[in-house]
Amino acid sequence: MAEYLFLMHVYVFALAIFVGFELITKVPPTLHTPLMSGSNAISGITIVGAILSAGLEQFTISTILGLVAVAFAMINVVGGFLVTDRMLKMFKKK
Amino acid sequence: MIVVIEITYLISSILFILGIKNLGSPKTARKGNLLAAIGMFLAIAATLLDQQVLTYEWIIIGALIGSVAGLIMAFKTPMTGMPQMVGMLNGFGGGASILVALSEYFKKNPNYPVDTSAVFNLPIDQGIAIILSILIGGVTFTGSMIAFGKLQGLVTGKVVKYPLQHPFNALLVLVVLAAGAYVVIYPSMMSLVIMITIISLVLGVLLVLPIGGADMPVAISLLNSYSGIAGSMTGFVLGNNELIIAGALVGASGIILTNIMCKAMNRSLMNVVLGGWANAGSTSAASSTTSPKGDVKSIDAEELAMLLDSVSSVIIVPGYGMAVGQAQHAVRDLMNILEKKGIKVRFAIHPVAGRMPGHMNVLLAEAQVPYDKLYAMEDINDDFNNTDVVIVIGANDVVNPAARHDQSSPIFGMPILNVDYAKTVIINKRSMNAGYAGIDNELFFYPNALMYFGDSKDAMTKLVNEIKNL
Numbered sequence: 001m002a003e004y005l006f007l008m009h010v011y012v013f014a015l016a017i018f019v020g021f022e023l024i025t026k027v028p029p030t031l032h033t034p035l036m037s038g039s040n041a042i043s044g045i046t047i048v049g050a051i052l053s054a055g056l057e058q059f060t061i062s063t064i065l066g067l068v069a070v071a072f073a074m075i076n077v078v079g080g081f082l083v084t085d086r087m088l089k090m091f092k093k094k
Numbered sequence: 095m096i097v098v099i100e101i102t103y104l105i106s107s108i109l110f111i112l113g114i115k116n117l118g119s120p121k122t123a124r125k126g127n128l129l130a131a132i133g134m135f136l137a138i139a140a141t142l143l144d145q146q147v148l149t150y151e152w153i154i155i156g157a158l159i160g161s162v163a164g165l166i167m168a169f170k171t172p173m174t175g176m177p178q179m180v181g182m183l184n185g186f187g188g189g190a191s192i193l194v195a196l197s198e199y200f201k202k203n204p205n206y207p208v209d210t211s212a213v214f215n216l217p218i219d220q221g222i223a224i225i226l227s228i229l230i231g232g233v234t235f236t237g238s239m240i241a242f243g244k245l246q247g248l249v250t251g252k253v254v255k256y257p258l259q260h261p262f263n264a265l266l267v268l269v270v271l272a273a274g275a276y277v278v279i280y281p282s283m284m285s286l287v288i289m290i291t292i293i294s295l296v297l298g299v300l301l302v303l304p305i306g307g308a309d310m311p312v313a314i315s316l317l318n319s320y321s322g323i324a325g326s327m328t329g330f331v332l333g334n335n336e337l338i339i340a341g342a343l344v345g346a347s348g349i350i351l352t353n354i355m356c357k358a359m360n361r362s363l364m365n366v367v368l369g370g371w372a373n374a375g376s377t378s379a380a381s382s383t384t385s386p387k388g389d390v391k392s393i394d395a396e397e398l399a400m401l402l403d404s405v406s407s408v409i410i411v412p413g414y415g416m417a418v419g420q421a422q423h424a425v426r427d428l429m430n431i432l433e434k435k436g437i438k439v440r441f442a443i444h445p446v447a448g449r450m451p452g453h454m455n456v457l458l459a460e461a462q463v464p465y466d467k468l469y470a471m472e473d474i475n476d477d478f479n480n481t482d483v484v485i486v487i488g489a490n491d492v493v494n495p496a497a498r499h500d501q502s503s504p505i506f507g508m509p510i511l512n513v514d515y516a517k518t519v520i521i522n523k524r525s526m527n528a529g530y531a532g533i534d535n536e537l538f539f540y541p542n543a544l545m546y547f548g549d550s551k552d553a554m555t556k557l558v559n560e561i562k563n564l
Binding site: 005006009010012013016017019020021023024025026027028029030031032033034035036037038039040041042043044045046047049050051052053054055056057059060061062065066067068070071072073074075076077078079080081082083084085086087088089090091092093094 | 326
């Protein structure tokens, strides 16, 4: 069962890579900088793992690592989404 | 509850995909970013409901620190500093991955270092994912910090070489993989895990240090990709599909951008990563004897204003020099005054202009240049033939015609903007110094080329004033 579950994750990973390729080849060069900062924000999803570590009942070394990880990931989430919006607001057609 | 959490993760993943899809057009991009942000909010909310999460104070403290830092960065970073900011964010993504991987490892023996005899129960697949998370996350973290330092001018932007560089780096990777395999089989080898962490962090420094300043668009894109892959690995560690999906999307994005940047420089990824163009110095020294000699003609603001008075089409080619000189607003004024005279003004943007993909577009958008005036290289390259005047501002190698015909040139084969095909080419530069590749630009000696010396911002402001005074 465990091996099966792992394979399912590999399966999802492979499909997601293909979805990513399909979507991102369509992004025009003019939007490449916001694409990068926006994808930075999305990679802040690591916050899920960080929360699971920082919220442990017992305070251990894992809690400390989790606390720092929450801070790091949150910089990505907050900084990434806001700066992307700030940039995209400026893109105007004549 | 688990079902609710899992369904929320699914919805959140779909929002990420829709978000990136909407980022595909300037009209819907803002909505796309918002959709992705909603997805992130849902994922965080769902995680807080997880039964593993029992105390909230540490989460709140971390989230507050991160939010404040993120807010400050998002609003205080000038548009010219976007490459640095993205470089930094890549690093934090990698840093979070390495920390979560280590945290998950230590969870297997929470009493460490008090009780070192406890038996570790680490499934093989999770063990592999933890080691890969540490390796990729570590390289991304320190590598991005070095990239940030290079962009900010804190670390040398030059190609750094040291003896046995590549064999040494390869050896470090092998050591990490061998030690990692050992840890997967004998999970209680905590000291090895710490060693792997340290080597991974060192490796990030060693891999990015050799990359030259002008190759930063490639380095930043590649590190962007690594930060996504590190996120996916964290997903494998936790057995969480959403992390795997989100990380894969970001990883794919970074790889595509890396590929575009490499093609635009006619270089292989290996060539850039291994510190490419390193031989440029010696090659140019050899070819300098045959470098074009002749008269360089220059023009001043007043003459240029008169020249521009009688033309009907202008293409502006911005480069990194425009960003350094903060000249984007002055360039916008130039566009406005030329358009008022009924002159057709367009911008031609080379894919590697600036220090990150799309850098010029963001700067010009900030200066309120409409995005439909910005043309990608392949869309405008055929139009230089029937253009009266091209104004090159702070760009050099991307307009060097040697790339088309001079097989001895280090940039031979690189696609360039065909500015020399226009009737007149104006080149704004501070001096006659060679570009990053250290090679002379024969364009400056062409009969239809005129040098307009000066700092880009001053030069453009002066030119606008002269046109007004006509």
